[in-house]
Each structure stands twice: as structure tokens, then as C-alpha cells.
Amino acid sequence: MDTLRQQQLQVTHLIGEAGGVNHSALTHKLDDAMIGRQDMEVTLTDAEGRVLYTSSSVPGGHRIIDVRFEVPTGASTIRVLLSLDVNDDDRVLERLARTLIAAALAGAVVIAIGGYTLVQVGLRPVRDLSSQIQALDADTLHQHLDGSAQPDELVPLVTHVNGLLVRLHKAYEQLEAFNADVAHELFTPLATLMGSTEIALRKARDVDTLRDVLGAHLEEMQRMSMIVQDMLFLSQADRGAEARRENIDSLAGIASAVADLHEAAIEEAGLQLHVDGDATCAADVRLLQRALSNLIGNATRHARPQSTVVVKIDRQGKEVALRVVNQGHTIPAEHLPYLFNRFYRVDVARTDAARNHGLGLAIVAAIARMHGGRTMAESSHGVTSIGLVVPDPT
Numbered sequence: 363m364d365t366l367r368q369q370q371l372q373v374t375h376l377i378g379e380a381g382g383v384n385h386s387a388l389t390h391k392l393d394d395a396m397i398g399r400q401d402m403e404v405t406l407t408d409a410e411g412r413v414l415y416t417s418s419s420v421p422g423g424h425r426i427i428d429v430r431f432e433v434p435t436g437a438s439t440i441r442v443l444l445s446l447d448v449n450d451d452d453r454v455l456e457r458l459a460r461t462l463i464a465a466a467l468a469g470a471v472v473i474a475i476g477g478y479t480l481v482q483v484g485l486r487p488v489r490d491l492s493s494q495i496q497a498l499d500a501d502t503l504h505q506h507l508d509g510s511a512q513p514d515e516l517v518p519l520v521t522h523v524n525g526l527l528v529r530l531h532k533a534y535e536q537l538e539a540f541n542a543d544v545a546h547e548l549f550t551p552l553a554t555l556m557g558s559t560e561i562a563l564r565k566a567r568d569v570d571t572l573r574d575v576l577g578a579h580l581e582e583m584q585r586m587s588m589i590v591q592d593m594l595f596l597s598q599a600d601r602g603a604e605a606r607r608e609n610i611d612s613l614a615g616i617a618s619a620v621a622d623l624h625e626a627a628i629e630e631a632g633l634q635l636h637v638d639g640d641a642t643c644a645a646d647v648r649l650l651q652r653a654l655s656n657l658i659g660n661a662t663r664h665a666r667p668q669s670t671v672v673v674k675i676d677r678q679g680k681e682v683a684l685r686v687v688n689q690g691h692t693i694p695a696e697h698l699p700y701l702f703n704r705f706y707r708v709d710v711a712r713t714d715a716a717r718n719h720g721l722g723l724a725i726v727a728a729i730a731r732m733h734g735g736r737t738m739a740e741s742s743h744g745v746t747s748i749g750l751v752v753p754d755p756t
Contacts, residue, residue: 401447424449503531543705551582592721599728605646614640632667639675653729656722661688685749693741702727
């Protein structure tokens with residue numbers, strides 16, 4: 363369009379100089395102006411449409427842009443038609459478009475290849491971590507991921523995964539120990555049952571002897587039943603069972619009632635029991651009775667003769683603490699975090715295995731969790747305090 367505007371100004375100027383179309387000078391000027399312009403055609407006509415001048419014609423079949431305008435002269439008006447052949451421009455634009463498309467495609471390919479390469483290089487540490495994780499097995503959980511060659515962004519992830527592996531390894535070891543403890547606790551009464559039964563069958567026995575054997579069998583089966591029931595209770599607690607809460611007017615009254623159930627065992631051990639403190643609380647009475655019974659039974663077994671077992675009840679803000687304190691041997695500090703584990707015993711020789719199957723304190727911990735609480739254990743200078751803390755929503 364700029365070319366046509368320039369040509370329009372030039373033609374208008376030449377017509378003005380010639381002063382009309384009767385002068386041969388205009389024809390010569392226009393011919394001179396059109397020299398070398400094979401892409402341009404100029405046609406002059408008068409007001410009646412007669413052709414006054416025309417330059418070489420533009421080849422047919424090409425795309426042409428026309429501009430029409432009029433140039434007034436003294437006596438008449440000259441109509442001018444400028445025709446511009448833009449076929450060459452179209453070819454240039456077409457070639458340019460092809461070049462740009464090819465460049466864009468080539469650039470996209472280069473960028474894709476470069477991006478893929480960079481991503482593969484960037485993901486190499488992740489693939490290395492993936493390979494290390496895939497190599498882990500139940501027997502190799504103690505092995506940690508090697509994060510020495512990892513970028514700084516992945517170091518926290520490696521640290522967290524290694525921490526997770528430590529916890530998994532610990533849980534796996536506890537599971538293996540739990541399986542072994544369950545097998546041991548169940549094997550002992552089964553072995554007793556089988557042994558006594560074999561002895562009873564070796565020869566004829568009178569009714570009283572068989573009654574004694576069956577009574578002993580019943581005791582062992584009751585012990586096995588208690589183990590299974592306690593394991594079922596722990597399983598329910600692990601699945602997220604929650605305690606049913608009801609208002610308790612006096613925890614001291616509940617503690618005294620539970621202590622009465624242990625009166626014979628306390629007297630046999632040469633002990634005294636005292637309830638210190640009182641509080642109200644919203645909790646599951648049955649579960650608290652079971653927890654207190656396990657705590658008192660545990661203290662009775664380990665208290666020094668002629669000492670006093672104290673059940674302490676005190677409120678700590680919106681929590682209520684129930685503790686059973688006894689005097690006896692100090693529990694080493696390294697054992698305290700594990701007292702509430704299943705089948706855990708400070709005495710590895712299991713000298714009291716016949717009276718205690720090692721799930722009492724684990725049940726106390728489960729009852730604390732079912733109330734949304736926690737356990738506590740302290741032992742120093744011959745005084746041991748073990749109990750639980752229960753939140754009081756009231």
C-alpha cells in the first residue's frame with residue numbers, strides 16, 4: 363500500500379506538471395516513471411471513459427491490488443487506475459512463512475530434546491532413590507538410603523524416609539518379638555496340658571486323681587483364655603476403638619472398689635494399700651477399673667514386703683492422673699520407655715511368667731489411648747510410679 367500511495371502522488375504530480383492530457387510530455391513522463399516497474403500498471407481515462415494512457419499490462423493470473431482516484435485538470439477530470447502486482451510479495455511471504463514454520467518446528471524439536479535430556483538428568487537422583495527403595499525388604503529395613511549424591515532439595519526427603527525406615531524396622535522387630543512372645547506364652551500352658559494328660563493316660567487313675575488333673579487343665583485353659591481375650595482387646599484398641607464416657611463422681615471410690623478385689627493378694631504379699639486424692643471425671647468406668655486393676659496387680663507383684671502401695675489421684679488442669687506407687691527395686695531408666703510394650707518384662711528370665719503373661723501394662727496403655735490420654739512411668743530411689751493420664755472434657 364505504501365508503493366501505491368507513492369505512485370499515486372507521483373502520477374498526480376506528473377499530471378499537474380503537464381497541465382492535462384493533450385501534451386505529449388505527460389506520456390513521456392509517465393513512460394519514464396514506469397520504466398522498470400513491470401509490477402505496476404497505470405491507466406488514465408477521461409470523464410467519458412475513454413482510455414487516455416495505459417502502461418504495460420500486468421500478467422494475468424496474478425493477484426492484483428487496484429487503487430482508483432481522480433485528478434482534476436483545468437477543463438476536465440482525469441480518472442486514474444493503479445494496478446499493483448503483488449504476486450512476488452506473496453511468494454516472498456510464502457517462503458518466509460515456510461522458513462518460520464521450519465524454524466519453529468526445528469526449535470520445538472531442539473527444545474523437546476533438550477528438555478527431555480535435562481529432565482532425565484534432573485530425575486537421575488530420584489531414579490537412584492527409587493532403586494534403593496525397591497531393593498528394601500523386610501530383612502533390610504535397617505539399611506538407610508544413601509543421600510550423599512542427592513541435591514539439596516531431596517536431602518529433607520531422604521532424611522524423612524530414613525526416619526520412616528527406622529520406625530518400620532523398630533515396628534518389624536517388635537512384631538517379630540511379639541510373635542515369639544505369643545508363641546512362648548501359649549506354648550507353656552499347652553505343654554503343661556499335654557504333659558499332664560500323657561502322665562494321666564499312662565495308667566488307670568481314680569476319680570479324685572482325674573478330677574485334680576482336670577482342675578489343673580482348667581487353670582491352664584483359663585490362663586490361655588485370658589491371653590487370647592487380652593490380645594483381642596488390644597486388637598480392638600489398635601483399630602481405633604474409643605472409650606464410652608460417663609460422669610464419674612468419685613475416682614477414689616472406684617479405686618477402693620478395685621483394691622478390695624486385690625485384698626487377698628495384697629495381704630498375702632504383706633502389703634498395705636492406700637488411696638490418696640480424689641477427682642471427678644468423664645470416662646469409661648469399666649475400662650478405668652481394668653486399668654487400675656492391672657496397675658495394682660503389677661505393683662503388688664513388685665512391691666517390697668511390709669510397704670504401702672499408694673493409688674494417687676490428682677487433677678492436672680483438664681486432665682486427671684491415676685498413678686499406682688510402690689516401693690521396691692528401681693527400674694533402670696533404659697527399660698521405662700518399653701514397660702507398656704506387649705509381653706515386655708524387665709526380668710528377661712520370666713521368673714513370674716506363671717502369674718503374669720506380660721499384657722497388663724500394654725492394656726493400660728491401650729485404655730489410655732482409647733480415652734485420648736497417655737501413660738507415664740517413673741522409677742528412682744526404690745520408688746516406682748506407673749499410671750495413666752485421662753483428658754476430662756467436662
